[in-house]
Amino acid sequence: MPFTFVEIEKRKSRVIVFAFFFLILIYFLTAYLLLFIIENWFLRGEEGGLLWPSLEHSLYALVAAVVIAFVHWLNSTDNLILKLSSSINAVPLDPKDLYHQYLQNIVDEVAIATGGRKIKPMIIPSAGMNAFALDDFAGHSIIGVTEGLLARLNRSQIEAVVAHEAAHIASGDCFTTTLVCSLGELYEVSVNKLKATLGQENRGSNRGVGLIILIYIVLVFTNFLSKTLRCFLSRASESRADAIAVKLVRNPLSLAEALKLISQKLHSQCGAQDNMQSIFIVSPQPNSLDEKENLLANLFSTHPPIKNRVGMLLAMAHLDEKSLDENLKDFVRVSPVAKPVFSLEAAPPRTGKWSFMRDGIWNGPFSFDELKGISGILPTQWFKAEGAEQVGMAFDFPELMDLFDKNLPASKGTCPNCKVALQEFSYEGVPVLRCNYCEGYFVDHYKINRLLIRQDYAPAPELVRLAKLVAESKDKMMLRNYKNPRFVIECPVCKKCKMSRQFFVYSYPVEIDRCTACSGVWFDKTELEVLQYIHDNKETLLYKDGAF
Amino acid sequence: MVVMLVLLFIVIVAAIWFFATYNSLIGLKLRVENAWSQIDVQLKRRHDLIPNLVETVKGYMAYEKDTLERVIKARSQAIDASNLKDKAQAENFLTQTLRSLFAVVEKYPDLKANQNVLQLQGELTSTENKISFARQYFNDEVQNYNTMIQTVPSNFVAGIANFQKKEFFEIEDASQKEPPQVKL
Numbered sequence: 001m002p003f004t005f006v007e008i009e010k011r012k013s014r015v016i017v018f019a020f021f022f023l024i025l026i027y028f029l030t031a032y033l034l035l036f037i038i039e040n041w042f043l044r045g046e047e048g049g050l051l052w053p054s055l056e057h058s059l060y061a062l063v064a065a066v067v068i069a070f071v072h073w074l075n076s077t078d079n080l081i082l083k084l085s086s087s088i089n090a091v092p093l094d095p096k097d098l099y100h101q102y103l104q105n106i107v108d109e110v111a112i113a114t115g116g117r118k119i120k121p122m123i124i125p126s127a128g129m130n131a132f133a134l135d136d137f138a139g140h141s142i143i144g145v146t147e148g149l150l151a152r153l154n155r156s157q158i159e160a161v162v163a164h165e166a167a168h169i170a171s172g173d174c175f176t177t178t179l180v181c182s183l184g185e186l187y188e189v190s191v192n193k194l195k196a197t198l199g200q201e202n203r204g205s206n207r208g209v210g211l212i213i214l215i216y217i218v219l220v221f222t223n224f225l226s227k228t229l230r231c232f233l234s235r236a237s238e239s240r241a242d243a244i245a246v247k248l249v250r251n252p253l254s255l256a257e258a259l260k261l262i263s264q265k266l267h268s269q270c271g272a273q274d275n276m277q278s279i280f281i282v283s284p285q286p287n288s289l290d291e292k293e294n295l296l297a298n299l300f301s302t303h304p305p306i307k308n309r310v311g312m313l314l315a316m317a318h319l320d321e322k323s324l325d326e327n328l329k330d331f332v333r334v335s336p337v338a339k340p341v342f343s344l345e346a347a348p349p350r351t352g353k354w355s356f357m358r359d360g361i362w363n364g365p366f367s368f369d370e371l372k373g374i375s376g377i378l379p380t381q382w383f384k385a386e387g388a389e390q391v392g393m394a395f396d397f398p399e400l401m402d403l404f405d406k407n408l409p410a411s412k413g414t415c416p417n418c419k420v421a422l423q424e425f426s427y428e429g430v431p432v433l434r435c436n437y438c439e440g441y442f443v444d445h446y447k448i449n450r451l452l453i454r455q456d457y458a459p460a461p462e463l464v465r466l467a468k469l470v471a472e473s474k475d476k477m478m479l480r481n482y483k484n485p486r487f488v489i490e491c492p493v494c495k496k497c498k499m500s501r502q503f504f505v506y507s508y509p510v511e512i513d514r515c516t517a518c519s520g521v522w523f524d525k526t527e528l529e530v531l532q533y534i535h536d537n538k539e540t541l542l543y544k545d546g547a548f
Numbered sequence: 549m550v551v552m553l554v555l556l557f558i559v560i561v562a563a564i565w566f567f568a569t570y571n572s573l574i575g576l577k578l579r580v581e582n583a584w585s586q587i588d589v590q591l592k593r594r595h596d597l598i599p600n601l602v603e604t605v606k607g608y609m610a611y612e613k614d615t616l617e618r619v620i621k622a623r624s625q626a627i628d629a630s631n632l633k634d635k636a637q638a639e640n641f642l643t644q645t646l647r648s649l650f651a652v653v654e655k656y657p658d659l660k661a662n663q664n665v666l667q668l669q670g671e672l673t674s675t676e677n678k679i680s681f682a683r684q685y686f687n688d689e690v691q692n693y694n695t696m697i698q699t700v701p702s703n704f705v706a707g708i709a710n711f712q713k714k715e716f717f718e719i720e721d722a723s724q725k726e727p728p729q730v731k732l
Contacts, residue, residue: 101667106674109678113684115586116582
């Protein structure tokens with residue numbers, strides 16, 4: 001494995017030269033083909049037989065090919081990582097999210113095992129399970145995983161997956177794949193665009209349509225060539241990366257488990273386009289070829305059969321497939337997030353009275369609500385609970401700490417029901433805003449997905465009952481919901497407008513308040529938990545009859 | 549004349565080989581040093597995290613002064629250690645005391661539910677993993693280097709240019725030498 005940067009750089013420049021000449025070759029072949037077809041179709045001479053383009057024309061084709069290849073190259077390699085990662089909707093980490101911190105730690109650890117490469121983690125906010133790596137000219141590397149993978153695998157499995165991706169980067173083949181993917185993206189985009197134009201311009205002149213079809217054929221041809229090249233690249237390198245990953249984290253079993261789990265579940269839901277397949281750990285668009293090993297499969301599938309990969313890893317761990325299945329059967333993931341205690345009862349009313357020291361005399365006793373009305377109370381003031389001897393500063397009494405919430409910056413928002421300041425709260429690792437009185441949550445729209453994917457908190461039995469009730473009364477609620485749209489509370493964060501009370505989505509009968517300006521959602525107490533339960537059990541609760 | 553030419557040729561080839569081997573030895577040595585600096589960064593990070601942890605748990609653990617003091621002592625020992633062997637020993641001792649501290653934390657439900665403690669614990673665990681990965685990388689590099697200076701023919705060059713064998717960064721702790729148990 002070329003571990004030194006010098007070796008990798010050398011390899012990189014070889015790859016660049018090769019890819020560039022391959023590009024020129026493809027364009028030349030394409031141009032030649034085009035020339036050939038045009039000369040035979042439009043300019044057919046009197047005598048029959050095929051016309052071959054002259055040397056002069058071929059030379060023109062070559063020049064055109066070089067120019068086009070150059071433009072294509074510049075277009076594709078500019079801002080490579082940003083372009084590719086945004087085409088698969090990868091986003092940077094949310095530094096406040098506990099799961100994302102956890103991923104950052106894992107990636108940092110593995111980066112050290114590769115000898116200290118700088119690797120930046122990214123997230124695909126999707127429920128599927130997959131991971132990818134990208135690497136560009138300047139040595140910027142990215143490893144991305146999906147939310148679903150973070151939420152469903154345990155730490156050592158995620159570490160093994162990240163190590164697999166880091167192996168791609170460390171061995172230098174990630175750069176090749178990234179380059180080829182970005183070169184291929186142009187074709188993908190143009191083919192898609194042409195398909196659309198072809199649909200629209202059916203009524204154009206015959207010759208125009210002919211030309212479009214011609215270009216289309218050419219594009220399909222080039223696309224096909226580049227795809228084949230891509231497949232060649234990835235299939236062999238996946239197994240190699242598995243081996244290097246084992247060398248990095250010395251844990252073949254976890255990688256085998258991870259591959260098995262990923263292949264069993266939803267690895268397709270990543271919104272990946274055709275040309276991006278080869279950057280993922282498991283093909284995001286599985287087809288029947290993936291699990292075969294004949295010549296055709298070797299040519300067109302981007303990944304080797306999972307079975308082979310798992311088998312190889314198990315051989316390293318001296319285990320067989322049966323014991324792997326056995327292990328996975330009672331596989332319980334340890335959640336990295338602390339579990340808060342949930343109850344359906346209201347927050348305990350604040351009983352008791354306190355006195356406080358001001359200007360050398362004890363004032364009070366006052367109840368909590370009275371204290372709230374008194375201005376100028378500081379956390380470092382002396383307090384004494386009624387009937388108790390113990391004296392302490394306000395911060396020694398946890399129940400008094402809420403007094404100072406109103407002094408927090410207002411930007412965090414106020415509870416729409418109780419009008420008190422919302423607190424930052426980590427719900428299954430996701431930073432949300434919570435009202436400590438009514439226990440409602442405000443969640444930004446782009447974070448809701450994470451809440452639905454993660455399953456750290458087991459629902460209480462009361463909640464399960466409630467959720468089942470909600471699911472059963474779906475039809476009734478739907479009627480009510482759509483008869484009269486309601487705007488009850490004001491958005492606690494943007495404060496621009498009222499929130500609309502509506503179903504979370506059409507098929508989930510959980511009513512929430514959604515801001516029409518910022519799309520943030522306010523969940524009253526238990527609404528979020530019920531929504532999560534219904535989402536996790538939608539097959540049994542909502543789609544019982546096979547339809548909805 | 550021919551003999552002279554052949555001799556000259558042999559000398560030139562030998563010189564080229566000598567310098568090439570010398571250069572690759574230097575390259576390997578630099579890689580070992582780089583790998584060491586990576587361990588050092590992580591060790592330092594662990595030393596920086598420990599006071600925070602002690603500060604956070606101190607309030608809760610009035611009766612566990614011994615454990616905390618041992619952690620603090622182990623930390624200052626690890627910072628003071630100078631040569632590789634002492635360092636490895638001190639760091640292993642620190643790892644052990646930290647483990648016993650976390651075992652104590654398990655006994656306090658308040659602490660276990662404290663997000664701050666959990667986060668610090670996560671950070672420390674991650675740093676420990678980083679240390680072990682850095683050590684793994686370091687030992688791999690040391691092995692490459694040692695193999696090179698001990699095998700024929702590069703050992704001649706190493707002998708002439710006085711390349712010394714490097715020490716591994718080893719684990720002394722007996723419990724860590726046992727193979728890990730597979731628990732899923």
